[in-house]
Amino acid sequence: MTDWSWDYNPSAEYITDGLPPEVVAEVERLAAELAVLGHDSVRVGRPFDREGGLRQFDIFGGRGFLSFLPVPRHECVYVCHVTWYG
Template identity: 70%
Template sequence: MTEGLSTGVAAEVERLTTELAALGEGSVRIGRPTDREGGPREFDILGGRGFISFLPVPRHECVYVCDITFYG
């Protein structure tokens, strides 16, 4: 999934997803959309130079990264 991304960007995505997974139930309220909880979410990375699309699964204490967009 991180093919073509710099090592720094891949490391930042990994760091963020680890923190999101550690939030447990709170991960369903992070990022967009802001008007509802759960389901697929988006979160800006590296000061708005990209975003990750992810699906939090608090019951399993994990986050599935669906897509990484980086504008570099």
């Protein structure tokens, strides 16, 4: 267990506006799991060939994806964007 947390960047309203409730719930569940990974979250998702920076992770079997930024010095995973194809 780590002391990492997660948050929306810039805000929950901006990122989740118009998304179905089940998609928001899945994004928040995944964000919480990424925070549990702590520093290892810099290696999760795409791109596969490097660590750090903006990462992407598929949701619902490719029906969308979330972009997140793990920031080790803040000990936080920031959800920056959610794309939902429906």
